[in-house]
Amino acid sequence: KAGVTQTPRYLIKTRGQQVTLSCSPIxxxxxxxxxxxxxxxxxxxxxxxxxxxxxxxxxxxxRFSGRQFSNSRSEMNVSTLELGDxxxxxxxxxxxxxVSYEQYFGPGTRLTVT
Amino acid sequence: xxxxTQPISMDSYEGQEVNITCSHNNIATNDYITWYQQxxxxxxxxxxxxxxxxxxxxxxxxFIPADRKSSTLSLPRVSLSDTAVYYCLVGGGATNKLxxxxxxxxxxxx
Numbered sequence: 001k002a003g004v005t006q007t008p009r010y011l012i013k014t015r016g017q018q019v020t021l022s023c024s025p026i027x028x029x030x031x032x033x034x035x036x037x038x039x040x041x042x043x044x045x046x047x048x049x050x051x052x053x054x055x056x057x058x059x060x061x062x063r064f065s066g067r068q069f070s071n072s073r074s075e076m077n078v079s080t081l082e083l084g085d086x087x088x089x090x091x092x093x094x095x096x097x098x099v100s101y102e103q104y105f106g107p108g109t110r111l112t113v114t
Numbered sequence: 115x116x117x118x119t120q121p122i123s124m125d126s127y128e129g130q131e132v133n134i135t136c137s138h139n140n141i142a143t144n145d146y147i148t149w150y151q152q153x154x155x156x157x158x159x160x161x162x163x164x165x166x167x168x169x170x171x172x173x174x175x176x177f178i179p180a181d182r183k184s185s186t187l188s189l190p191r192v193s194l195s196d197t198a199v200y201y202c203l204v205g206g207g208a209t210n211k212l213x214x215x216x217x218x219x220x221x222x223x224x
Contacts, residue, residue, distance in 0.1 A: 004157070042201075042214055042215075042216055042217060043158070043201060043203075043214035043217075044214065045205075045211075045212040045213075045214075056210050056212070058211075058212065090157050090158070092157070092158075098206050099146050099148060099163075099203065099205055099206030099212060100146055100163070100206060102160050102163070103160060104160070105150075105156075105157025105158050105159065106157050107155070107156055107157055108156075108157055
């Protein structure tokens with residue numbers, strides 16, 4: 001069974017640009033969650049999508065958005081990039097909604113904002 | 115804002131039992147406690163999850179006292195391959211907030 005895949009793995013963007021990251025969950029998983037990981041702030045929850053609807057949201061500005069498609073694949077968008085958005089963005093999939101279901105993480109997308 | 119704290123680092127030797135504690139004083143009703151392991155350049159990997167008392171699986175045990183303000187991940191007989199960063203995650207309950215701990219770098223030596 002294939003694991004969670006994230007594309008691209010590495011990305012370099014300029015301040016002010018926008019970026020879209022993609023996540024393909026494990027087959028049969030209907031929930032996708034996104035996390036940001038930085039040396040300073042550690043791991044932080046961004047949002048969770050289940051059945052194409054955002055079910056939970058962390059404490060991030062509106063520049064961070066996401067969506068989920070009918071095949072459970074998910075995209076995350078960050079608009080008007082800031083230097084502080086440089087981070088490893090991780091997505092995790094699970095069979096059901098919420099943290100009570102075991103989450104499987106992808107390898108992440110390393111975003112560098114210059 | 116809820117804080118979830120862990121020791122920054124721990125050292126151990128192969129074959130020893132390691133206990134890593136996570137402090138979560140502001141845990142909310144029905145919050146779950148989940149532990150993850152992360153190696154460099156990889157996403158976190160699920161280890162164990164619990165709500166109260168003790169949970170055990172094939173790789174670890176999780177001890178949660180009655181007040182649930184802390185939790186302890188116990189790794190029996192660690193090996194070199196257990197060198198990694200360990201995170202606790204608290205949340206998913208009444209407030210639906212998810213808060214990761216600060217992470218503990220476990221270094222296992224031969």
